[in-house]
Amino acid sequence: MSRRRDGPVETPLLSVRDLRTRIRTDGGWLHAVDGVSFDVDRGETVCLVGESGSGKSVTCESLTGLVPQPPAEVSADAVEFDGESVIDRSATELRSIRGRRIAHVFQNPQSALDPVYAVGEQVTESIRIHEDVSRSAARGRAVDLLRRVGIPRARERLDSYPHEFSGGMQQRLAIAVALAGDPDLLIADEPTTAVDVTVQARLLDLFRSIVGDGTSILLVTHDLRVVAAVADRVLVMYGGTIVERGPVEAVFGEPSHPYTQALFDSYGETDGPSIDERTARGEIPADGCRFRAECPHAIDECAGGAQPPFHRVSGAAAHAASCVHYGADGDPSPIRENATSPMDSRAERESEGEIAESSSTATPNAEGEPR
Amino acid sequence: MPPTEDAPQFEDLDWDDIQRSKRTVTAERAALVVGVALIALVRAYQWLSAGPYLIGDLRPATxxxxxxxxxxxxxxxxxxxxxKRLRRRRVSLFDALRRRPAVALSSAFVAGLLAVGVAGPALGGSPPLRFHHAFHPPVGFASTVPPQECLGVETGGAFDRVCHGTWEYPLGTNKRGHPLGFLLIAGARTAAYVTVISAAFIVPLAAAVGVVAGIRGGVVDDLLSAYVDVQLCIPALLLYFIGYAYYGPSLLLLLATFGLLSWGGIARLVRSEVIQRRGEGYVLVARSLGASGAYVARRHIIPNSTNTLVPAVFQLLALFVLIEAGVAFLGFHEVGTYSWGSTISESSNAAIAGQLQERAEQPAYKIWWASTLPAAALTATLVAFKTLGDGVRDALDPRGDRS
Structure with missing residues (x-):
């Protein structure tokens, strides 16, 4: 099937450089996103992982101007989508990109659908928003969409209301809503968090098939199983900055930034000291390395100035961490000893698939390293 | 070829094609244009024709x-x-009404009221004064205050005459000899005028102010809310009396003062509802699909606010009927219009300050029908509007039709 995905191959679909979003609060400016740069290639799934409050969602909503401004302010050196800058667009121009080119899926499926309308009307909303279409044309499109996301008996269920669907089905519907405008990039903000594990597995299959159709996905999650299942590349976020990035096998096999290691440890059941013992929870600093207050390897060079530059950390060319220890003068060996892959920290991960197997072979055998 | 379940066909969208199919004619706009054009035509005809009468002795006022x-x-x-919203439901209107007879009854009553309002001008002016027919009781009842000329069966002696009801005046007459049936229908027409005119005026105003304040927030919200608060402090009745002092009694003046000053409460309700709805996931989804603020308000926020808006509006309309009856009871109504309030007032023997009428000649209990029947009509109207308000709200909520 011929699709509109034939842009210049060398430029990434989405290219973000130094994105900053600050939000005015009663206590001054809150720097929710503080200099984030990344690319999403065509037909690629990029996962943004990190703990709650690390700025993942704000990053996504800043891209298309969904963050309410004011109180927020978004600035960036560049946000280019399909070769065109979107950061300096007017509100109207941004609206014409949303839905048609970049679509969002949000965390909570129960509230994502308007209870007043039958689902058949809602899934075609992105077409309806931009133009009025005839009812029969919209219904035909809606049936295709419901089938696309795997809703059985699509034609009969067009006239059902959202409350008549289960949570998993509602999330499929929300994805159908996002897909209606035939977007090039799907930004999914924790789409599997509110559903149970079985449903989650089916949704991940759906995401894989969406990527198979040529749509790129930027997936926000804090669930590393989701990352392992669908991601091509991983971005690890902490305190509004990206601290580590790279192909999923490299990052999972050799987590290099101290924060990434802590994050992966917190997921696995390790025999060693818990993350609370290894790290000290403190205020996140606003300069230098944001993780230094909690980092067991923090040194004086971590403080002050901009975020540490990215250094290549492993065999994979694109795998880099924003940590001074990986620089020319640093010695990363004490950090490397802590590397715990989430893949082999749990036996059940073995069954997840080939990614798990390939990463476990690449992992240094250093699970639960005591300090 | 239609897509199969196994291999869903997913066509590309042609946005230009969709652009062309944008519709400008909707049922709502068509109805509005046709209605206004018809009214303008008839108005022009009346203006151009020689006499003050439109058809026969029909003489519409402003x-x-x-x-x-x-x-x-x-x-x-x-x-x-x-x-339109009901048509998309799987539960038919008939079934829904059968399950809730109170709502069915109320909607029939309100529909009758509105029909009387529309057909009202055809009733013509007042029936002639027939003082000699005053105080006929309703059929099946007897009156110890007999009319000079009793049309029904008359019993008793010359000094204690008792007049029985007659089919000439099935609901009896008041002291002017006006049949109660006519007075009830004329009062229903006034009630229909009150509700429809204020609904057309208040709902858009309150909804617009509430939605704008709720969606924009900030300074706009502060200003609008402060204005509404100030406005709610001004007693509309006082303003009507001031207007009354200048222009005399007028139903339009009453509706204008109460309409202008009473929408604040609903605007506040709508505002708080909108502020809640604004944070809902589907609003964010709509925005993420490129919806404008106006689209989100029209398509998501207002339809989801009807749960509070609709009952509040119906309640306010019922209250307006009551206020108009109260003003008429006090005698500040137009002489030519018959309100339920004025009919009740004329039958009571209380001396009312500022009223031209003398004390009623008879104690009210002896001529109970002249006050009880309009009072019952008033009560029925209030109950019907409130019940119908709840019924409409439930009908608009798809979560209600679990059948």
Whole structure:
């Protein structure tokens, strides 16, 4: 099937450089996103992982101007989508990109659908928003969409209301809503968090098939199983900055930034000291390395100035961490000893698939390293 | 070829094609345009024709034209969208009404009221004064205050005559000899005018102010809310009396003062509802799909606010009927219009300050029908409006039809 995905191959679909979003609060400016740069290639799934409050969602909503401004302010050196800058667009121009080119899926499926309308009307909303279409044309499109996301008996269920669907089905519907405008990039903000594990597995299959159709996905999650299942590349976020990035096998096999290691440890059941013992929870600093207050390897060079530059950390060319220890003068060996892959920290991960197997072979055998 | 379940066909969208199919004619707009055009035509005909009468002895006044315009607006933007939303339901209107007889009864009553309002001008002016027919009791009852000329069966002696009801005046007559049946229908017409005109005026105003304040927030919200608060402090009745001092009694003046000053409460309700809805996931989804603020308000926020808006509006309309009856009871109504309030007032023997009428000649209990029947009609109207308000709210909520 011929699709509109034939842009210049060398430029990434989405290219973000130094994105900053600050939000005015009663206590001054809150720097929710503080200099984030990344690319999403065509037909690629990029996962943004990190703990709650690390700025993942704000990053996504800043891209298309969904963050309410004011109180927020978004600035960036560049946000280019399909070769065109979107950061300096007017509100109207941004609206014409949303839905048609970049679509969002949000965390909570129960509230994502308007209870007043039958689902058949809602899934075609992105077409309806931009133009009025005839009812029969919209219904035909809606049936295709419901089938696309795997809703059985699509034609009969067009006239059902959202409350008549289960949570998993509602999330499929929300994805159908996002897909209606035939977007090039799907930004999914924790789409599997509110559903149970079985449903989650089916949704991940759906995401894989969406990527198979040529749509790129930027997936926000804090669930590393989701990352392992669908991601091509991983971005690890902490305190509004990206601290580590790279192909999923490299990052999972050799987590290099101290924060990434802590994050992966917190997921696995390790025999060693818990993350609370290894790290000290403190205020996140606003300069230098944001993780230094909690980092067991923090040194004086971590403080002050901009975020540490990215250094290549492993065999994979694109795998880099924003940590001074990986620089020319640093010695990363004490950090490397802590590397715990989430893949082999749990036996059940073995069954997840080939990614798990390939990463476990690449992992240094250093699970639960005591300090 | 239609897509199969196994291999869903997923066509590309042609946005240009969609662009062309944008519709400008909707049922609502068509109804509004046709209605207004018809009214304008008839108005022009009346203006051009020689006499003051339109057809026969029909002689519409300004308030009648205002009512017809308001009815057109309510039909176009109230009834048609409501019907559209009901049509998409799987539960039919008939089944829904059968399950709730109170709502069915109320909607029949309100429909009758509005029909009387529309057909009202055809009733013509007042029936002639027949003082010699005053105080006929309703059929099946007897009166110890007999009319000079009793049309029914008369019993008793010359000094204690008892007049029985007659089919000439099935609901009896008041002291002017006006049949109660006529007075009830004329009062229903006034009630219909009050509700329809204020609905057409208040709902758009309150909804617009509430939605704008709720969606924009910030300074706009502060200003609008402060204005509404100030406005709610001004007693509308006082303003009506001031206007009364200048222009004399007028139903339009009453509706204008109460309409202008009473929408604040609903605007506040809508505002708080909108602020809640604004944070809902589907609003964010709509925005993420490229919806404008106006689209989100029209398509998501207002339909989801009807749960509070609709019952509040119906309640306010019922209250307006009561206020108009109260003002008429006090005697500050137009002499030519018959309100339920004025009919009750004329039958009571209380001396009312500021009223031209003398004390009623008879104690009220002896001529109970002249006050009880309009009071019952008033009560029925209030109950019907409130019940119908709840019924409409439930009908608009798809979560209600678990059948």
């Amino acid at each position: 308030v009648d034209w205002v009512f017809l315009l308001a009815a057109t607006v309510v039909a176009a933007y109230g009834v048609i969208p409501f019907a």
